[in-house]
Amino acid sequence: MTTARELALNVLQSLETGKQRSDQILHRVLQHSALNRIDRALSTGLVNGVLRYRLQLDFIIGHFYHHNFEKAAPVLKNILRLGVYQILYLNKVPDWAAVNECVKLARKYKGERMSKLVNGVLRKITPESVTLDKWLKDKKIEEQLAIQYSHPQWLVKRWIEAFGKEKTQSILVYNNLFPLFGFRINRLKTSAEQLFSDPAFAVEHEECYLENFFLSKNFNRFEPAVSDGRLTVQNPTQGLACLLLNPAPESVVLDLCSAPGGKATFMAELMQNSGQIIAVDRYEQKLLKMKVHAAALGITIIKPAAADARNFVPDIQPEAILLDAPCSGTGVLGRRAELRWKLSPDMLLELQTLQAELLDHAAEIIHKDGVLVYATCSIEHEENSGQIETFLQRHPEFIADPEGPILTLPGEHPGFDGGFCQRLYKIRQ
Numbered sequence: 001m002t003t004a005r006e007l008a009l010n011v012l013q014s015l016e017t018g019k020q021r022s023d024q025i026l027h028r029v030l031q032h033s034a035l036n037r038i039d040r041a042l043s044t045g046l047v048n049g050v051l052r053y054r055l056q057l058d059f060i061i062g063h064f065y066h067h068n069f070e071k072a073a074p075v076l077k078n079i080l081r082l083g084v085y086q087i088l089y090l091n092k093v094p095d096w097a098a099v100n101e102c103v104k105l106a107r108k109y110k111g112e113r114m115s116k117l118v119n120g121v122l123r124k125i126t127p128e129s130v131t132l133d134k135w136l137k138d139k140k141i142e143e144q145l146a147i148q149y150s151h152p153q154w155l156v157k158r159w160i161e162a163f164g165k166e167k168t169q170s171i172l173v174y175n176n177l178f179p180l181f182g183f184r185i186n187r188l189k190t191s192a193e194q195l196f197s198d199p200a201f202a203v204e205h206e207e208c209y210l211e212n213f214f215l216s217k218n219f220n221r222f223e224p225a226v227s228d229g230r231l232t233v234q235n236p237t238q239g240l241a242c243l244l245l246n247p248a249p250e251s252v253v254l255d256l257c258s259a260p261g262g263k264a265t266f267m268a269e270l271m272q273n274s275g276q277i278i279a280v281d282r283y284e285q286k287l288l289k290m291k292v293h294a295a296a297l298g299i300t301i302i303k304p305a306a307a308d309a310r311n312f313v314p315d316i317q318p319e320a321i322l323l324d325a326p327c328s329g330t331g332v333l334g335r336r337a338e339l340r341w342k343l344s345p346d347m348l349l350e351l352q353t354l355q356a357e358l359l360d361h362a363a364e365i366i367h368k369d370g371v372l373v374y375a376t377c378s379i380e381h382e383e384n385s386g387q388i389e390t391f392l393q394r395h396p397e398f399i400a401d402p403e404g405p406i407l408t409l410p411g412e413h414p415g416f417d418g419g420f421c422q423r424l425y426k427i428r429q
Helices: 004-017 022-031 037-052 054-062 074-089 095-110 112-124 132-136 141-149 153-163 165-175 199-204 219-227 236-245 262-270 284-297 345-365 385-394
Strands: 181-185 213-216 231-233 252-256 276-281 302-306 320-324 371-376 398-400 406-408 419-426
Touching (some): 004 022, 022 037, 037 054, 054 074, 054 141, 132 141, 141 153, 153 165, 181 219, 199 219, 213 219, 213 236, 231 262, 236 262, 236 320, 236 371, 236 406, 236 419, 252 262, 262 320, 320 345, 345 371, 345 385, 385 398, 385 419
Parallel strands (some): 252 276, 320 371
Antiparallel strands (some): 181 213, 181 231, 398 419, 406 419
């Protein structure tokens, strides 16, 4: 039978070449696994931990590995990363167990010679033998923080320049914490008072300053309320754009790039399930899932449309548009552990072009007195305020809300992810 550590190794190996997300691969392999609840949790923790701390782990291994670690086979790298992560971060796992299990994996996948190498390297690594402060003291601040908190150095340097060292450090710390689950109370089915009249729910939740949202470390406790439509899993940051748009009952709203549908269903709740929301996304399968979720919430006003949001023209001219644009996702790196390693400056440039195209199209199809809210889960200026500035230069028929944009940084408010939203008004045709 596949052990928890071997399952974690297989997931990490799948990520080396595939394009799927780690949570998707984990979900698939765990569905077909005979592991018990504790071992499933161990596998999940190992995958997320190694992905989160990959740069730091590689830096540490490099001090004990007497060859060029960058040229090592991917499976060997991942076995050593799994071992070092357990030794340094999992107090409940004895060091000898972590070493022995990784030696077994090396023997199975790379043979006896590599198993001896893994044994030799891992037995030298202990919390006492790892002196990060000493190793990092002569490096530039962006390299120190990048290795200490395991983020790409180019990204850390950007954030230091944009937000300063202290805020950057807060972002990095937040991204490595176990993220809280955000929940939205479905006002069509219940209220906070009704929900928390159940003592179990009241004990397990943490309040946040956004009405009808709360946070919790315990998803399982609230799963029945998610299943019956009283709750939706949604971080409060994601609700800010909907509140900024503030769609009125009976109005027509266009939700561009809508899947997975969290914002569409929240807007429907704000509209008291009265009016119409046209939810556009390229992938029909995602829209089908959204339809099922909306039905569980008791929502009937969402009309899915499988189309490219850059050229979709609705039959009815919308009075309000929410454009939740594809972005780098730098505000949610704490939830998507491997995303930090997939981003690049070139990808940022490509996304900016796509975002501009989407904004221009939204400007064309909105009602002459319409309201447009642009949102991302990014904290990068070029994708956010910079994108708005160039949009307004191209479209003098729009003005930005004088109250300005909303930018949340990871770690700035307890439990809130990073994100951006800006309200725009069309003042003339």
